[in-house]
């Protein structure tokens with residue numbers, strides 16, 4: 075990858091932090107990463123910092139065991155193991171979002187599965203597993219703090235786009251930063267609409283698997299449009 079492309083990718087990564095904060099998917103917590111375009115066994119992510127405060131200089135490089143590279147001694151996120159473990163298990167994944175968005179958390183605590191209630195949530199049609207950290211790790215502080223916990227989370231995600239984390243939040247993955255951001259944003263939107271649909275009290279009709287597959291293919295072909303909007307807003311806010 076050329077130096078210019080790497081610069082663009084870093085700009086996307088920093089923008090993703092601000093965009094997801096602006097959408098309420100991230101607040102003081104949560105993080106976004108991207109696989110290193112020059113080394114598939116590494117990824118890039120901010121030092122421990124609220125996403126809305128992330129600048130290009132805050133980006134660190136990690137190996138897939140989630141150890142900082144290049145002797146970087148800045149404080150990393152406690153839950154960086156989420157990212158390394160997912161990249162290790164999923165060669166197709168190039169970006170990961172981890173969020174504690176409150177609107178999604180109820181579905182991680184309930185037997186009601188998160189399902190696509192409209193076309194923008196169609197990527198959820200493949201099923202949304204719930205990671206139960208108690209199963210292997212007993213009583214914890216709910217955080218994914220080491221490689222074994224990260225691997226168990228990646229195992230729960232398996233080949234899906236989104237995994238919920240009971241009592242904690244969720245992760246969304248994609249083959250690019252825009253796709254991961256899109257999925258994180260519309261996981262939150264779908265969760266809100268699904269709760270509203272359930273609250274109406276009638277029977278809820280979700281997208282059929284065939285509908286979800288077709289809608290997902292369509293959405294993937296137009297992701298550049300919302301991404302251009304989100305990035306333009308970010309650059310305007312930053313005065314660029």
Ligand SMILES: [Zn+2]
Pocket residue numbers: 104153172173174217242243
């Ligand atoms: Zn977390």
